[in-house]
Amino acid sequence: xxxxxxxxxxxxxxxxSRRSFMxxxxxxxxxxxxxxxxxxxxxxxxxxPATMPPSPSANTDELGQRLTSYEAVxxxxxxxxxxxxxxxxxxxxxxxxxxxxxxxxxxxxxNPKTFGLEDLLAFTQEERVYRLRCVEAWSMVIPWLGFxxxxxxxxxxxxxxxxxxxxxxxxxxxxxxxxxxxxxxxPYVEGLRLDEAMHELTILATGLYGSPLLPQNxxxxxxxxxxxxxxxxxxxxxxxxxxxxxxxxxxxxxxxxEYGFFANVNPEVSHPRWSQATERLIGExxxxxxxxxxxxxxQVAHLYEGMDLSQWY
Amino acid sequence: MVLISWLKRxxxxxxxxxxxxxxxxxxxxxxxxxxxxxxxxxxITTRTGRTALVLLVLSLACTPIHTLLGLKxxxxxxxxxxxxxxxxxxxxxxxxxxxxxxxxxxLLGPAIFDQLYVLPGxxxxxILLVLAITSARGWQKRLGRNWKRLHRLVxxxxxxxxxxxxxxxxxxxxxxxxxxxxxxLLILRVPRVREAVSNVRR
Ligand code: HEM
Numbered sequence: 001x002x003x004x005x006x007x008x009x010x011x012x013x014x015x016x017s018r019r020s021f022m023x024x025x026x027x028x029x030x031x032x033x034x035x036x037x038x039x040x041x042x043x044x045x046x047x048x049p050a051t052m053p054p055s056p057s058a059n060t061d062e063l064g065q066r067l068t069s070y071e072a073v074x075x076x077x078x079x080x081x082x083x084x085x086x087x088x089x090x091x092x093x094x095x096x097x098x099x100x101x102x103x104x105x106x107x108x109x110x111n112p113k114t115f116g117l118e119d120l121l122a123f124t125q126e127e128r129v130y131r132l133r134c135v136e137a138w139s140m141v142i143p144w145l146g147f148x149x150x151x152x153x154x155x156x157x158x159x160x161x162x163x164x165x166x167x168x169x170x171x172x173x174x175x176x177x178x179x180x181x182x183x184x185x186x187p188y189v190e191g192l193r194l195d196e197a198m199h200e201l202t203i204l205a206t207g208l209y210g211s212p213l214l215p216q217n218x219x220x221x222x223x224x225x226x227x228x229x230x231x232x233x234x235x236x237x238x239x240x241x242x243x244x245x246x247x248x249x250x251x252x253x254x255x256x257x258e259y260g261f262f263a264n265v266n267p268e269v270s271h272p273r274w275s276q277a278t279e280r281l282i283g284e285x286x287x288x289x290x291x292x293x294x295x296x297x298x299q300v301a302h303l304y305e306g307m308d309l310s311q312w313y
Numbered sequence: 314m315v316l317i318s319w320l321k322r323x324x325x326x327x328x329x330x331x332x333x334x335x336x337x338x339x340x341x342x343x344x345x346x347x348x349x350x351x352x353x354x355x356x357i358t359t360r361t362g363r364t365a366l367v368l369l370v371l372s373l374a375c376t377p378i379h380t381l382l383g384l385k386x387x388x389x390x391x392x393x394x395x396x397x398x399x400x401x402x403x404x405x406x407x408x409x410x411x412x413x414x415x416x417x418x419x420l421l422g423p424a425i426f427d428q429l430y431v432l433p434g435x436x437x438x439x440i441l442l443v444l445a446i447t448s449a450r451g452w453q454k455r456l457g458r459n460w461k462r463l464h465r466l467v468x469x470x471x472x473x474x475x476x477x478x479x480x481x482x483x484x485x486x487x488x489x490x491x492x493x494x495x496x497x498l499l500i501l502r503v504p505r506v507r508e509a510v511s512n513v514r515r
Contacts, residue, residue, distance in 0.1 A: 076351040084484050087351070138352065183484065255483075273429045273480045278420055280413065282352055287414060 061129045061141050063295060068140035068283045070209045076282065077216040078134065079235060081169065081176035081188065093215035096175055098236075101220050105152065107241035108162035113155065117220050121206060123147040128203055130226035132233075133265045133294045139279045144224050145207030150198045152240075158194065162242035165197040166190075167223060167234045184254055190234040191247030191261065192225065193303075201226055201299055204237075227296040229263045260313040262304075265294035269310045329390035332371065333397030336364040337404075357408045362434075365401035366474055368394050369441075370494055373471055377501040380511055392448055395467065399445040402438050434477035440470040468502075471495045 060066050077089040082096075099117060106112045125145050133139045153165070171187035173179040179186045196202060205224045206213060213219035218235025225232050231251055251259035258272050267277045267290040279290050293300050304312075320327055340360055343349065349356040372394035375387045414421045425431050444464055446452070453460050475495055478488035500506055 072351045138355070183486075270427065274431075275423060275428045277423060277427075280352070280354060285354065285412075287417075287420065 057127055058129055058143070061131060065131065065141050065281070066284070067129065067143055068281075072283050073140060073142055073208060074214050074216060078136075078230065079178075079216060079218070080181075080184065081178045081186075081236075082216070083178060090214070090216045092177065096215035096219070096236075098213075098215065098220040101238075103221060103237055103240060105156045105240045105242075107166070107243050108159040109242050110157035110159060111155065115152070117206075120147075120152075120204065120221055123151055125206065127210075128201075128224070128226075130201075130224060131294050132224075132226065132230050133279060133290065135229040135231055135259070135263070135271065135276075137274065137276060137279050137290075138282055139288075140282050142208055143210070144203065144205040145210065146203040146205035146224065148200055149202045149204050149223070150200070152204060153198060153242075156242075158242050161244055163194055164243050164246055165192045165194060166241045166243050166247035167192075167237050168239040168241075169234055170236050170238045185250055188234060188250045189247060190223065190232055190249045192232075193246075194242070195303055196225070196300075199300065199303070201296060227265060227293040227300045229265060231259070232263050262309075262312050264304065264309065264313075265290060266292055266309055266313075268292070269313050325386045325390055326393070329393050329397075333368065333394065333400070336360070336401070354408065354413045357412065358405060361401045361405035361408060362478075365398050365405055366478065366491060368398035368401060369467075369471055369474060370491065370498070372398060373467065373495065373498050377498050380501065380507050395441075396445055396448060399441045402441050406438055430477055430480035432477075433473040433480070437470040437473035437477060440466050440473070444470070468495075468499055471498075 058067075075090050076086045077093075078086055079089045079093065082089045082092040101117045103115045103120065104112075105115065125147055127143055127145055129141065129143045131139055131141050149165075167190045169188035170176070171179060173186075192202070203224050205218070205222050206220060208217060213222065215236075218233075218237075221237055222235040223233045223237065232249075246261055249259070249261065252261060265276070270276055276290055278287050280287050291297070340357065344353070344357070372391050375391035375394070378384055378387045409424075410416060410421055414424055425435055444467060447456065447460065447463060456463060472495065475488055475492040478491065479485055482488060501510065
């Protein structure tokens with residue numbers, strides 16, 4: 001494979017369906033206000049709400065796989081802070097308070113800064129249709145709305161010493177009953193190497209299907225790293241820290257033999273207890289073969305050149 | 314009238330049939346009413362697997378209940394509960410092989426033999442298959458004393474099913490609770506424990 005340096009990757013991948021949301025931004029703000037204003041109502045249920053915006057700009061990903069339905073995306077969630085049962089998360093997360101919300105960006109940066117949600121929405125929002133591959137061997141295709149993490153990181157000016165980025169989810173056991181479980185070392189922590197974090201495909205998502213994120217999907221802001229297993233894409237982020245040492249994620253701490261730092265999608269490297277060779281595409285009722293880096297190898301393989309991927313799982 | 318007198322005599326058998334059949338009826342009902350919107354394959358797999366485990370544990374509980382409470386009639390439902398457990402294991406496996414893997418043999422082989430968590434389930438399934446076949450009276454006669462020895466394997470099937478459950482989840486609380494029940498039932502069958510317990514009863 002020819003070596004590609006990050007700068008060779010055109011910032012605008014023609015095949016990524018996306019849409020400039022300059023105009024939509026206002027609407028987005030309005031709709032998020034509207035959502036929080038009708039707190040008593042049920043924002044999650046059944047079929048797409050009547051206000052369901054702006055249909056996504058594409059019906060498939062760049063490989064032609066159809067989008068997973070909005071209903072499935074918002075009713076089948078791994079979010080252990082609320083429940084271990086994927087079908088229960090939407091109900092238990094319904095009243096989760098997502099505003100006011102701030103994300104503190106600190107650590108080895110020249111310009112530490114706390115971003116309010118409105119500051120995050122001020123970054124130009126664009127649509128990215130990504131495959132999401134869960135470590136449990138199922139997958140979805142989701143039209144996210146968000147912006148490259150690199151843009152936020154550039155604003156805080158990482159120091160040259162900074163080598164990793166550490167992310168933290170809100171810790172609030174009153175709102176997130178799952179955090180009362182003593183089995184996990186809350187809060188949820190995830191990490192990326194700085195070059196992974198700066199990669200064009202890595203985004204902070206604030207919405208999906210054209211509307212603001214629902215609590216069960218990690219509202220109000222979450223990470224999306226499409227070539228890694230879903231658990232890397234940490235939800236409801238309150239803190240981003242640039243650090244020198246490789247952060248220890250919640251999953252690395254609780255089962256180090258099963259969950260590593262990199263967690264790149266890889267059909268050749270099995271989970272110790274199950275195979276990653278295939279995945280069930282939710283909604284399509286069919287099983288497909290898993291591909292290396294979840295099909296984003298062309299863009300990201302160079303990040304791992306010379307690394308033994310079965311050792312750095 | 315006939316039914317009522319049968320129910321009076323055999324209420325426990327009626328209960329066992331209900332326990333064996335209602336989960337299936339419920340599963341079909343839910344499916345027809347569109348309860349499994351997102352991932353029906355997983356829903357059916359986990360429901361049949363769970364039902365199989367519960368029925369297996371119930372059939373394992375029959376003998377200890379007999380020794381503990383002296384309730385002889387439980388012994389008459391033991392085989393039926395075991396056969397129902399096998400029914401759900403068969404459905405569980407067919408869901409896995411047919412609905413999930415669509416009988417794609419090139420995928421199915423590795424799916425069974427390269428996945429640590431499937432292996433104990435598969436072994437338990439094979440044991441239950443052999444036990445279901447040999448549960449018929451004819452086989453009972455033919456195998457004589459060996460029949461009893463063979464059917465002790467049901468405990469191994471129980472343990473393997475627990476290991477299967479344990480290895481497929483991230484949160485081990487529930488399989489460990491089932492494991493504790495199976496361990497207790499196993500301990501109650503150790504001859505010295507059994508004697509001590511039935512002495513207390515007398
Ligand atoms: C015959 C071979 C077997 C195969 C191929 C098999 C396969 C599976 C699979 C694929 C799952 C679902 C994993 C997931 O997506 O969460 C599962 C779950 C399960 N199976 Fe099996 N299994 C087998 C035998 C058994 C047997 C014999 C039992 C018990 C008697 C059993 C009990 C369970 C239980 C309790 C679950 C978990 C349900 C839950 O998560 O709620 N399985 N099995």
